[in-house]
Amino acid sequence: MKLNPAQDEAVRYIAGPCLVLAGAGSGKTRVITNKIAYLVRQCDYSARHIAAVTFTNKAAREMKERVAQTLGKREARGLMVSTFHTLGLEIIRREHKTLGLKAGFSLFDDQDQLALIKELTENELQGDKEKISRLLSTISNWKNDLVLPPRAARLATDPETVLFARCYERYQRHMKAYNALDFDDLILMPTLLLKTNAEARAYWQNKIRYLLVDEYQDTNTSQYELVKLIAGERARFTVVGDDDQSIYSWRGARPQNLVLLKEDYPSLKVIKLQQNYRSRGRILQCANILIANNPHVFEKQLFSEMEYEAPVRVLFAKSEEHEAERVVAEIMGHKFMNASRFGDYAILYRGNHQSRLLEKALMTNRIPYKISGGTSFFSRTEIKDIMAYLRLLVNPDDDNAFLRVVNTPRREIGPTTLEKLGTYANQRGKSLFAASFELGLEQTLTGRGLVAVRAFSDWLVRLGDEAARGNAVEAVRDMIKDIHYEEWLYESSPSPRAAEMRMQNVSTLFKWVSQMLEGSELEEAMTLPQVVTRLTLRDMMERGEDEDDGEQVQLMTLHASKGLEFPFVFMVGMEEGLLPHQSSIDEDNIEEERRLAYVGITRAQQALTFTLCRERRQYGETVRPEPSRFLLELPQQDLDWEHNRKPQSEGERMQKGQAGVASLRAMLNRKT
DNA sequence: GTCCATGGTCTTTTT
């Protein structure tokens, strides 16, 4: 297929900074992949000097594949396609000494983070969940705004923020002692480094000579800063974005970065892609009408030349179970009639928990499916255990990991022993591992406890050596054998069947680890520290192989669906409280929910079906939800309400919605 | 030190 004039312009414009405003389905991935090919083939760029950055692993994966298709595997070799966080991780890995980190640093996921914060604030916050989560998000915001503890302390005015700043300082200090980073650090540290260190900046500017950023509207302050620093004076970059698809403001994304770009780079070339090639007319019409309720920074008019075709359907279900069964029945019937493949269907939902019943219904009907994202695999105990062991192998100072597995399987190291070890370590600012070797420890800890702890630490040293010296795959294998993990699983699981499944998961993890350690033709071999951090970033889910033959129904959250497209889409749970989510209603944050709905609608190519329940269980209670206001905002002539059950109660809600939009529009106008 | 029962909490979204 040929590129249209706007797309072609976006591909060929390489003289300076370039912003592509790409509506949904306007072929932005095509533009990015073609541009990479153009840079390599026509402009003498080597693929290893080009980096493309996206936000989700799924999007990165997809783009990698598309580029490999366009360019061929050989020419695409060395091309960096990753998420922002993985890019940050790579920068940190190379510069870790300058940053004062030991090789093999740990990456804390949010659960590790939470555990640490809880412990550090025991005195002040006493486990107050609300406060703790406010503290976490405050720290995250500081980091996203490139604010370090000293400045946070200076900026703080009210008592709570003063307290939070103190906690932030303490948190950072402990992270350093553990030789650990959190997700936000993966952006913060590279940014600060490139800002202050000319040598590192020169290296990375030379390494990345052309930068492409997808989903630019999702960048936060530090990410945008990082883009500017990598692009440097030459400003050879292309960013692609769409303010209507900004759905990550809750994690600091600032769609205003689209506007800032024009201010920071007056020579910025702005190209709009407005022709939609994805969705049939009615679907696009629905999307356009819905999003027209939001204020806009850039005016954009999406049009399509595709046929108008069948209306968008709205199906009712008695209950959640019924909803899942109906969707599955619809898919089976439709597939039979259309000779399509299961992989052509996607079921999209607001929250991960909604996948449960859908999975169940799919399973009972023996329909293959694939769940993207979600944390299920990595939140399993057995996986967390093994991950903790791997982290310890690479970084024995990682106290979180140490505590998790020091007595799993049982090693007769109980709370009393750990308490003593902990106090001793704390007084000296050492990690538990480091403290366990000290002679002074013998003052407080004696007998069996001491012996057991030292035996554990010694074992760690031995294994860590083995892993570092040579055969990491063997070391990991030995580790799992040494700890008799399989036996432990049979001991600790409710049934042999469960133990078997858990062991299966451990094997899967081990398989991934060995694959990553050994590399493949598409992926370079990694070191064990790399593997462990990458695994924490969930950077390797769905790496090929698990026979993706297009015969699996796709299940994912609306967030995870961004950037993807499917012939037939089901959006389930179209109810007030779910979409828009209750918390967004409470916080008057409807616009982002509307964009979320917009993202979902615009995933569909040929057919779109909404479903909602008359009754839904919530905390064990049965509630009767209202249909989502978004259904009422859609052009009703394009909608087919099942049994003509279109609800009547529009007036009041519409009025409220309009008022909200108007005030925000006024706000935006003031800003621009 | 380990195991099981009870009760309280919870469901946004991702790296």
Add this chain to the structure above:
DNA sequence: GACCATGGAC
């Protein structure tokens, strides 16, 4: 209704 943290019994 499911999951986890806590506490009491052994």
